[in-house]
Amino acid sequence: MAEQVIPTKKMPPGLQVENVDDRIMTLNVGPQHPGSGHMRIIVKIDGDYIVDADPDPGYVHRGEEKMAESRNYITNIPHLERPVIHDSCNILYPYVLGVEDLVGIEVPERAKYVRVIAAELNRCIYIQYWLAIYGIFLGHSTMFMWPAGDRELLIDLMEKITGARVTHAYFIPGGVRNDVPANFEDVCLRQVNYFEKRIKEYADIFYDNPILKARTEDTGVLSREDAIRLGTTGSVLRASGVDYDLRIKEPYDVYDELDVHTNVLKSGDSYARSKIPWLDMLESCNIIRQALEKMPKSGSIRTKLKPNPKGREDEVYRRVESGRGSAGCHIISRGKPEPYRLKLSVSSFRNLIALPYLLKGEKLGNMPAVYWSLNYWPVEADR
Amino acid sequence: MSKSEKKVTSKDEDKKKSDEKAIGDAIIAAANARREELAKEALATRSNKTLPKEIKEKPKEEKPKESKPKEEKPKAAPPSKTDTEEVSLPEFEKSFVDKISSQFTGDVEVGYIKENRTRVNVKKEKILEVAQFIKDNLPFDHAESVTGVDFPEDKEIGVVYHLGSYTDPTYSKQVLALATRVPREENPNPGNDSTKLPSLRDMFYSVEFHEREIFEMLGVYFDSHPDNRRLLLPEDWADLPPLRKDFRNKGR
Numbered sequence: 288m289a290e291q292v293i294p295t296k297k298m299p300p301g302l303q304v305e306n307v308d309d310r311i312m313t314l315n316v317g318p319q320h321p322g323s324g325h326m327r328i329i330v331k332i333d334g335d336y337i338v339d340a341d342p343d344p345g346y347v348h349r350g351e352e353k354m355a356e357s358r359n360y361i362t363n364i365p366h367l368e369r370p371v372i373h374d375s376c377n378i379l380y381p382y383v384l385g386v387e388d389l390v391g392i393e394v395p396e397r398a399k400y401v402r403v404i405a406a407e408l409n410r411c412i413y414i415q416y417w418l419a420i421y422g423i424f425l426g427h428s429t430m431f432m433w434p435a436g437d438r439e440l441l442i443d444l445m446e447k448i449t450g451a452r453v454t455h456a457y458f459i460p461g462g463v464r465n466d467v468p469a470n471f472e473d474v475c476l477r478q479v480n481y482f483e484k485r486i487k488e489y490a491d492i493f494y495d496n497p498i499l500k501a502r503t504e505d506t507g508v509l510s511r512e513d514a515i516r517l518g519t520t521g522s523v524l525r526a527s528g529v530d531y532d533l534r535i536k537e538p539y540d541v542y543d544e545l546d547v548h549t550n551v552l553k554s555g556d557s558y559a560r561s562k563i564p565w566l567d568m569l570e571s572c573n574i575i576r577q578a579l580e581k582m583p584k585s586g587s588i589r590t591k592l593k594p595n596p597k598g599r600e601d602e603v604y605r606r607v608e609s610g611r612g613s614a615g616c617h618i619i620s621r622g623k624p625e626p627y628r629l630k631l632s633v634s635s636f637r638n639l640i641a642l643p644y645l646l647k648g649e650k651l652g653n654m655p656a657v658y659w660s661l662n663y664w665p666v667e668a669d670r
Numbered sequence: 671m672s673k674s675e676k677k678v679t680s681k682d683e684d685k686k687k688s689d690e691k692a693i694g695d696a697i698i699a700a701a702n703a704r705r706e707e708l709a710k711e712a713l714a715t716r717s718n719k720t721l722p723k724e725i726k727e728k729p730k731e732e733k734p735k736e737s738k739p740k741e742e743k744p745k746a747a748p749p750s751k752t753d754t755e756e757v758s759l760p761e762f763e764k765s766f767v768d769k770i771s772s773q774f775t776g777d778v779e780v781g782y783i784k785e786n787r788t789r790v791n792v793k794k795e796k797i798l799e800v801a802q803f804i805k806d807n808l809p810f811d812h813a814e815s816v817t818g819v820d821f822p823e824d825k826e827i828g829v830v831y832h833l834g835s836y837t838d839p840t841y842s843k844q845v846l847a848l849a850t851r852v853p854r855e856e857n858p859n860p861g862n863d864s865t866k867l868p869s870l871r872d873m874f875y876s877v878e879f880h881e882r883e884i885f886e887m888l889g890v891y892f893d894s895h896p897d898n899r900r901l902l903l904p905e906d907w908a909d910l911p912p913l914r915k916d917f918r919n920k921g922r
Contacts, residue, residue, distance in 0.1 A: 345902035350919075353912060357919055515836045518812035518876025529836050536842040537786070604787060604832055604845055606814070617817050617832065632815030632832070640879050669902055 311338060316654070318346045324665035328642070328658070332651055340646035342639055348669040352629055359595055359624040360386050365456045370633065370667040372453050374413035376406045377609035378633070378667070379458045381616035384539060385605040386460040389598030389620050392590050398462030399540040400582035404475070405448060405457055406607075407571040407578070411482070412441050413610035414564040417662060421561055422493065424655040425502055430493050437485045440478050447471065460596070462589030472579050483572040486565065494562055503557040507645040507657035510555060517641050520634045521612020522567070522662045525551050526559035533608040545577045557653075560660035564610070595624045611635055611662045635668035705908040709857060760785050763844070766808055773803055781849060789830075789847035797850045798868050801831075805873045809838035810846055813870070816880035818888040820914045826851040827888055829867060831877065852890055860889035860911060861898065869895035887913040 310333055317327035325346040331339040351370060355363050367382050368375035380402075387394065394402075415438035422430025442452050448467050449455040457464050493499055509519070514527035524531055532549035534542045550566035552559035598620030606615035612634030619628040638661045645657050763783050770790055771778045777796040781789030792800045804810050810833040819828040831848040835841035855863045869892035870877050881892045882901040889911035892898065900907065910917045 345900075345904070348902045350912065353917075353919060515811050516875050518814070518874070524836070531836050531842065604815075604847065606845075613814065615815050615832070617815060617830070619817075619819060628817065628819045630815060630817040632817075636879065636883075637814070637876070640876060 314651075317343075324663075326665040326668070328646075328654075330646070330651070330654065335650050335652070337646050337649050337651055337654065340643045342642050344636075344639065344665060344668050346669070347666045351670045352631065355626055355629040357625060360390070360460065360598065360626070361592075361596070363626070363629070364459060365454070367631070368454060368456060370631070370670050371413065371609075371611075371664050373416045374409050374610045374664075375453065375455050376402075376409040376457060377413075377607060378614055378631075379456075380406060380539075380607040380609070381605040381614050382618070382629075382631075383458045383460055384607070385603040385616050385618045386596075386598065388603045388605065389601060389618060390460060390592065390596045391599065392461050392592065394462050394540070395587040395590060396541075397583045397586040398588045398590075400578050401448075401463050401467060401588060402458060403541055403545070404575055404578050404582075405445070405455070405463070407575050408441050408445055409455075410610040411568045411571050412438055412445065414568050415441070417564060417610075417659075417664075418489075418561075421659050424659050425499065427493065427496075427499065430489070433485075433489065433492070437482060440482050440485075444475055444478050447474065459589070459592075461592050462587070464589070466588045472582075476576065476579055479572050479575050483569065486568055489565060494565065500558060502653070503561060503656050503660070504554075506557045506653045507560075507649060507660065508554070508556045509641060509645060511553075513644070514555065514641075517644065519612075519638050519641050521608070521610075521638070522563040523560055523638050523641060524612065525549065526563045527555035528553040533606055533613055537606070539605075539607055541578070541581075544581065545574055547574060557656045557660040560662070564662065567610075597622055597624050598626065606632075609634060611664060611667070612638065631670055633667045633670065634662070635664045636670075638663055639668055701906060701908060708909050759783050762840075763788050766844075766846075769807065770800065770803065774800055781847065786843045787845055787847070789849060791849045791851075794850045794852055794867055797848070797870070798873075801848065801870050801873045804833065804846070804848065808846075809835045809841045810844075811835055811837055811874075813874045813877045813880065814845065816877055816884060818884040818890060818913065820854070820888060821851075822854065822915045824851075825854050825856075827854045827865060827890055829884060829890060831870065831874070833874070858889045858911060858914070860885065861891045863889075863891075865889055866891045866893055868893050871895055887911055889914070 311331050314330045314332055315327060316330055318325050327343040327346070329341040329343055330337055349369065351367060354366060358366070363382070364379065368379045371378045415434040419431045419434040419438070422428070422434070445455060446452050448471065449457040449464070509523065509527050511528045514524050514529055519527075528551060530549060530551045532547075533539075534547050535549055548570055550563055550570060552563060598618070600620060600622040602617065602619040604615060604617045606613050608614075613632075614634060615632035617628075617630040617632065618626050621627040642658065642661060642663070645661075646654060649657060760783065763785070767780055767783055767788050767790060771780055774792075774796060777793050778800060779791050781791045790800070812834055814832040814834045816832070817830040819830065821828060828849060828851050833846045833848060835844060850867065852867050853864050855865055858865065867890055869881055871881065871892075872894070878895070878897070879901060881895055882897065882899065884890050885892060885895075885898055886900045886903045886907070903912070
C-alpha cells in the first residue's frame with residue numbers, strides 16, 4: 288500500500304522514483320550473473336510470468352567512439368576490434384572499408400580473398416563461442432564443451448594467419464597486415480572440412496534434441512512484421528522470415544564472386560534464432576572452400592598507405608554482415624588524420640530493443656533461452 | 671550523497687513519508703550541486719584550454735569551407751549540388767531523393783547523392799513531416815543507426831538517422847541519411863535547454879534506444895520519447911555529455 292513519493296523538486300535526469308507493488312516483484316538479473324553477461328536486465332515478475340523487462344546495458348562501456356576521435360586512422364584499428372574480440376575481423380571490416388573509401392585506395396585481389404576467408408573463419412569462431420554459452424544457459428554442458436573445443440581448430444588457423452589467437456587486428460586499410468603462411472591453403476581446407484564434419488554432429492546432440500526443442504520452440508516469438516518494425520538484424524531477422532543478408536544484398540570485397548546462400552527460417556522463435564547461426568557456420572565452410580579455390584595464388588596483399596593518412600572531407604557509411612548481423616560504421620572526416628566522428632552501429636545494440644518486447648508475457652525460466660538467442664554480445668552493445 | 675542521507679534519517683525517524691521526501695530532496699539537491707560544480711569546472715577548463723586553439727584553427731578552416739561542399743552546413747551545400755550534377759548522378763538514388771525534395775522545397779536540401787548512399791538535410795521543425803512522408807511514400811522501414819555529431823564552431827548538434835529497407839528488394843542496398851541540426855548551448859542542461867528534437871519513435875520504432883543514447887551522449891532531448899532515461903552512462907553522471915567536443919579525454 289505504499290504511496291507514491293512525489294518529489295518536490297524536479298528530478299535530475301537519471302534518478303527516478305519507483306512505486307512498490309504488493310504483487311509484482313522486481314528482480315535484478317545481472318550485472319554479475321553468469322547468465323546475463325556484463326549487463327543487467329531488470330525483470331518484473333508476477334508469479335512466474337514476466338510482466339516487464341528493462342535492459343540496462345553500459346557496464347562495459349568503454350567510449351570507443353570518443354577514443355576514436357583522438358587517434359588516427361591506423362592507431363584506431365586495434366581498439367575498434369575490442370567490442371567483440373571473438374569476431375574481431377568482422378567488427379573491424381566496415382571501418383576498414385570506410386577508411387579505404389575516404390583515403391581512396393584500391394585493395395589487391397588476393398587481399399580481398401584473404402579478408403573474406405579470415406572474416407568467415409572469425410564468424411565461425413564467434414558463433415562457436417556463442418553456441419557454447421547457449422548450451423550452458425540451457426543446462427546442456429556437452430554443448431558447452433563441444434563448440435568450445437572445436438573452436439580451437441579455427442583459432443589455430445587464425446593464429447597461423449595473423450599471429451594472434453583472438454585479437455587479430457588483421458585488417459588494415461589497403462588490405463591485410465601480412466600474408467598467409469606457405470602451406471596455408473592445404474591446412475585450411477583440411478581443418479575446415481573436419482570442422483564441418485564436427486558441427487554437423489551438433490544436430491544429433493543439440494538441435495534435434497527433444498529437450499532443447501521443448502524449451503525453445505514457441506518461446507519468444509518475433510513475428511516478421513515486428514522484426515522489421517523493431518529494426519532487428521542478422522540471425523534474429525532471418526529467423527523471422529526476412530531474407531536479408533548483406534553478403535548478398537550489398538556484397539563487399541569479393542562476396543559477389545562467390546556463391547553465397549543465406550539461411551532463413553520462418554517460425555521466429557528461440558529455436559529458429561538458435562539454429563540460424565549454426566546454419567551460417569555450415570554456409571561459412573562453403574564460402575571458405577570457394578574462396579580458397581578462387582584465390583589468386585600469388586600477388587600483393589596490401590596497398591601501402593602513406594604514413595598518417597588523411598581522409599578527404601566527406602562522410603561514409605559502410606556496413607557488413609558480422610556474426611551477429613549488420614555491423615555499420617559511420618565515419619565523418621574533416622581532412623585530418625583523425626576521424627571527426629566515428630559511430631559504430633552494431634547489431635547487438637540494434638537487437639537489444641527486441642529483448643523487452645520478447646520477454647513480456649514469457650515465463651521467467653524461459654528468460655535465458657530468449658535472451659541469448661538474440662545473439663547479443665554485451666560488450667559490443669556498450670562499445 | 672550517503673552522508674546527507676544519514677543526517678536526514680537520524681533527524682526524523684518517525685514519519686516515513688516526510689522521511690522519504692527529505693531523502694529524495696537531499697539526493698536531488700546533492701546531485702544538482704555536483705552537476706553545477708562540475709559544469710563550472712568544465713567551463714573553467716574549457717575557457718582556459720580550448721579558446722586559444724580555436725582562434726588558431728579558425729583561419730585554417732576558412733579555406734576548406736569554400737571548397738569542400740560535403741559538410742552539412744547549409745551555406746556550403748548549394749555548390750555541392752552543382753558540383754555533383756556535372757558528374758552523372760546515380761539515377762535511381764536521384765529519383766527518390768527528388769521525390770522528397772520536391773515535396774518539401776525550401777525545407778529540405780540534398781546533402782549528397784552517391785551510389786547506394788543518399789542524404790537529405792532537413793530543418794528541425796520539419797523533421798516529423800519529412801519522416802512521415804518517407805515512411806508513407808518510400809519503402810524505408812527501419813533505422814539502422816542514429817549518429818549525433820557535435821559542431822561547436824557552428825553552435826549546433828547534428829543528428830543523422832540512417833534509414834534502410836528490409837521489405838523492398840530494390841531498396842535493400844539503399845541507406846538514406848536523414849539529417850537535422852539543433853541549437854547547441856555552451857552550458858548544457860540536458861532536457862531543460864533548447865537542444866530539443868521531436869522523437870521519430872512513432873514512425874520508426876527502431877530509433878528508441880539510439881535516441882536514448884544520443885540524449886545521454888550529446889544532451890539532445892527528444893520530445894515525445896516515452897523513455898528518456900540514461901542507457902549506457904551511470905545514473906549519477908553529472909558531467910558534460912561525453913561525446914561533445916568540449917568533453918576532454920583524460921590524459922589527452
